Amino acid sequence: MSEVTFNVDSSECIRKLSDKFQFLFEPGLISDMCRTGMIRKFKEGTTIMDIGQILTHMPLVINGSLKIMKEDKEGNELLLYYLELGDTCAVTLSCCTKPTKSTIKAVTESDAEILFIPVEKMEDWMVKYKSWRGFVLDSYNIRMNEMLDAIDNLAFNNMEERLYKFLRDKVMVTKDAKLHITHFQIANELHSSRVVISRIMKKLENEGLVIQHRNYVEVKEFM
DNA sequence: ACATTAAGTGATT
DNA sequence: AATCACTTAATGT
Numbered sequence: 001m002s003e004v005t006f007n008v009d010s011s012e013c014i015r016k017l018s019d020k021f022q023f024l025f026e027p028g029l030i031s032d033m034c035r036t037g038m039i040r041k042f043k044e045g046t047t048i049m050d051i052g053q054i055l056t057h058m059p060l061v062i063n064g065s066l067k068i069m070k071e072d073k074e075g076n077e078l079l080l081y082y083l084e085l086g087d088t089c090a091v092t093l094s095c096c097t098k099p100t101k102s103t104i105k106a107v108t109e110s111d112a113e114i115l116f117i118p119v120e121k122m123e124d125w126m127v128k129y130k131s132w133r134g135f136v137l138d139s140y141n142i143r144m145n146e147m148l149d150a151i152d153n154l155a156f157n158n159m160e161e162r163l164y165k166f167l168r169d170k171v172m173v174t175k176d177a178k179l180h181i182t183h184f185q186i187a188n189e190l191h192s193s194r195v196v197i198s199r200i201m202k203k204l205e206n207e208g209l210v211i212q213h214r215n216y217v218e219v220k221e222f223m
Numbered sequence: 224a225c226a227t228t229a230a231g232t233g234a235t236t
Numbered sequence: 237a238a239t240c241a242c243t244t245a246a247t248g249t
Contacts, residue, residue, distance in 0.1 A: 198230055
């Protein structure tokens with residue numbers, strides 16, 4: 001649960017952001033980001049935003065990845081989507097005008113570095129920087145489409161397809177074909193039960209799509 | 224050797 | 237597809 005905060009003083013931050021975003025944002029915007037935002041580093045598995053928490057900053061992923069999920073009152077989780085380099089959270093975008101409580105939970109999927117921007121800046125920058133305006137609109141669009149996909153997947157796909165898609169997405173985002181996860185954990189993320197996952201995993205294994213080990217699964221090539 | 228935890232299986236709803 | 241009850245297998249002490 002350890003986390004390092006280092007305050008953004010000029011050059012270090014500007015260098016870092018320019019490196020990643022120079023083709024996306026103009027220099028003025030990047031230095032504005034460094035002035036008002038802060039970069040924080042998180043270890044894998046850290047909850048950086050929880051349900052009910054007030055949204056004061058919007059996250060922009062610089063390194064690593066985040067998973068965004070919903071949770072019901074029993075603590076069951078449901079994965080919504082992943083955030084990677086240059087991604088921001090649509091839920092935060094939608095409520096930038098006034099302080100709002102988060103309806104989702106964000107957990108780091110790998111070690112991650114995130115730039116937090118105060119929500120008040122959102123509107124200022126929308127008029128001040130054309131690139132920001134475009135970025136926000138694009139992000140919103142992309143995320144909206146991803147959400148529709150997620151709903152589609154949930155409503156119309158059977159468990160086998162859902163599970164295999166889940167595994168593939170996870171390999172993509174962690175860039176590792178070996179997933180260190182148990183059947184029980186998968187069941188929680190997909191809102192299913194351990195037994196069901198075990199059965200489907202067996203099936204996927206027989207189809208040659210995965211190789212199972214204790215405490216981890218190896219996903220075979222799928223490109 | 225024993226306990227703990229992950230994964231496999233048949234039967235039932 | 238979910239749940240129960242039980243088995244088997246791997247791992248840590």
